[in-house]
């Protein structure tokens with residue numbers, strides 16, 4: 001499973017990229033707004049840090065404006081994937097511009113039926129939101145499993161990008177379900193490293209090693 005970072009914060013992206021395990025980035029209008037920098041400028045900066053697919057989301061809701069925005073975002077960098085909402089206009093934009101070679105991430109997907117629409121429109125990615133379904137007492141991970149099965153049944157080329165992942169457990173479950181990509185907030189990527197037995201084991205190894213060599217030096 002590829003790891004994308006779900007942030008528009010450059011500091012977090014630099015730290016993640018430095019570990020050598022980040023394959024791409026997803027942003028949304030809320031994440032861009034948090035950084036207070038216009039989307040074009042911020043996406044260019046992100047593309048300079050991470051060499052992988054970078055999702056940049058339109059804010060237009062009507063087809064004609066969406067097409068214009070999508071073309072503008074796609075022109076920013078070859079790695080830009082245009083993110084559109086799973087609406088009638090979003091799907092129409094995806095179906096139309098995919099034919100021109102623009103790549104799409106269809107976002108705000110909350111049902112298996114919606115995911116079929118994204119695949120039929122030729123999206124590169126579909127983003128089902130796990131955490132937001134869990135928030136309303138529905139099983140977000142079951143949606144990932146259903147979409148993976150449906151895409152496999154019909155050989156759809158659209159990749160399942162598990163979004164709204166809130167914990168290391170979500171990441172492992174998305175991988176088990178067969179998601180092609182998991183997009184993680186920086187905090188969750190950082191939490192993935194942690195295990196008390198790793199810390200305990202390393203501490204013991206270093207103590208044993210130091211003790212052995214201190215004893216050799218004392219002889």
Ligand code: E4P
Nearest residue numbers: 006026028131132163164165
């Ligand atoms: C990513 O593409 C989504 O916008 C993001 O994962 C949503 O996460 P949230 O539900 O934690 O805001």
